[in-house]
Every structure is written in C-alpha cells, then in structure tokens.
Amino acid sequence: MSGLDNIGTKVVNPLPSPPEDGLSGNADAILHEIVALLEAYTATGQTGAIDLHSLPLTLDDYELLRITLADGEVHAHIDAIGNSEVRETLYPGVWWVTYYNAEGDIVADLIEVTAVPEILKAPxxxxxxxxxxxxxxxxxxxx
Known part of the structure; x- marks a missing residue:
C-alpha cells in the first residue's frame, strides 16, 4: 500500500447550500451557462445575456443564484421610464440587471456577461x- 492510499479525501460542493427541497436544477444549468458565456467573452469579446424571467425558476432557484452570484463592487440605480437596478456580481463581467415598470413590477430580469451593461452606456x-x-x-x- 503506497503512502497516497492513506491520504483522506473529502468531496466539497463548490456551491453554497440553499434550501434543497424547492430546487428545479435550472439554477445550476444557468450557472454553467454563465461559465460558457464568460469563456466566450474572454476568448472573443462576444457578450451574452440570460433572461431569467423567461425560465421556469423556483424561489429556491432564485435564492441559489442570489447566493452564488452575490454582490460585487458596483451597484447602479437608473430612473428612466421606471426604475432599473444594475449590480455587478462577485464575478467581474457578470451583471444582474433588473428592469421595473412604473408600478414597480419586474418586467425583465437578466444576467448579462459584458464589461459594462448597455443600460449604463450613454447613447x-x-x-x-x-x-x-x-x-x-x-x-x-x-x-
């Protein structure tokens, strides 16, 4: 028996532990899609976005995404035809952008992979x- 056989191993889940009973698996798929978008962006400069509003996400899926993509260093509030909120996640180049209508309802919820989201660029x-x-x-x- 070699010395390596005596070394103990421990498997660690790299994702934070959210409530497990309401997860659909879609949050994990989105996180993998973000990795693919980041790879494309770093390799070619191609930007991308994921429309969270169009996907079947549970409340626990959203919570897993919020925990995993926690706030980064930049947060912006835009007041134009309703409010919009832009926040950089812990991962530079990954932005969570939420658009609200005049009544305060979410009309779009996007994960954008880019240097700066379009809404922050001056026309x-x-x-x-x-x-x-x-x-x-x-x-x-x-x-």
Missing part, C-alpha cells in the same frame, strides 16, 4: 446633446 445622441448644452453654458459665462 451617442445624449452625449452630443450634453456637449451642446455645456458649450452653451460656457458661452453665457463669457463677458
């Missing part, structure tokens, strides 16, 4: 308009 027309306003302000200050 080119808005940037040009802001430039024009700033130029006008500076002209008014001149004697």
């Amino acid at each position: 080119a027309d808005d940037v040009r308009e802001g430039l024009a306003h700033l130029r006008e302000l500076l002209k008014q200050e001149q004697p």
Whole structure:
C-alpha cells in the first residue's frame, strides 16, 4: 500500500447550500451557462445575456443564484421610464440587471456577461446633446 492510499479525501460542493427541497436544477444549468458565456467573452469579446424571467425558476432557484452570484463592487440605480437596478456580481463581467415598470413590477430580469451593461452606456445622441448644452453654458459665462 503506497503512502497516497492513506491520504483522506473529502468531496466539497463548490456551491453554497440553499434550501434543497424547492430546487428545479435550472439554477445550476444557468450557472454553467454563465461559465460558457464568460469563456466566450474572454476568448472573443462576444457578450451574452440570460433572461431569467423567461425560465421556469423556483424561489429556491432564485435564492441559489442570489447566493452564488452575490454582490460585487458596483451597484447602479437608473430612473428612466421606471426604475432599473444594475449590480455587478462577485464575478467581474457578470451583471444582474433588473428592469421595473412604473408600478414597480419586474418586467425583465437578466444576467448579462459584458464589461459594462448597455443600460449604463450613454447613447451617442445624449452625449452630443450634453456637449451642446455645456458649450452653451460656457458661452453665457463669457463677458
């Protein structure tokens, strides 16, 4: 018997332990899909998204995703035609983006794999308009 046979091993589940009775298995599938999207993004720059609202997720599935994809360093609140919430997860490049209507109901719940979610990028027309306003302000200050 070699020395390696005497070494004890322990199998550790890499995912946090959520309630087990209400899991459908879809949260685990989503996490694997996120890995595939991250691999594609790091290899080619191709972004991707998963629409959680369109999938049959249980409350426990959502909880597993929230625990596993816990908050990262960036959190943004957007107030435009209803509120939107953007939060980076613990995994850079993986964002959880939730859109609400004016009544506060969730209308879209997405996991986006990208450097910066589109909702946070200023549209080119808005940037040009802001430039024009700033130029006008500076002209008014001149004697």
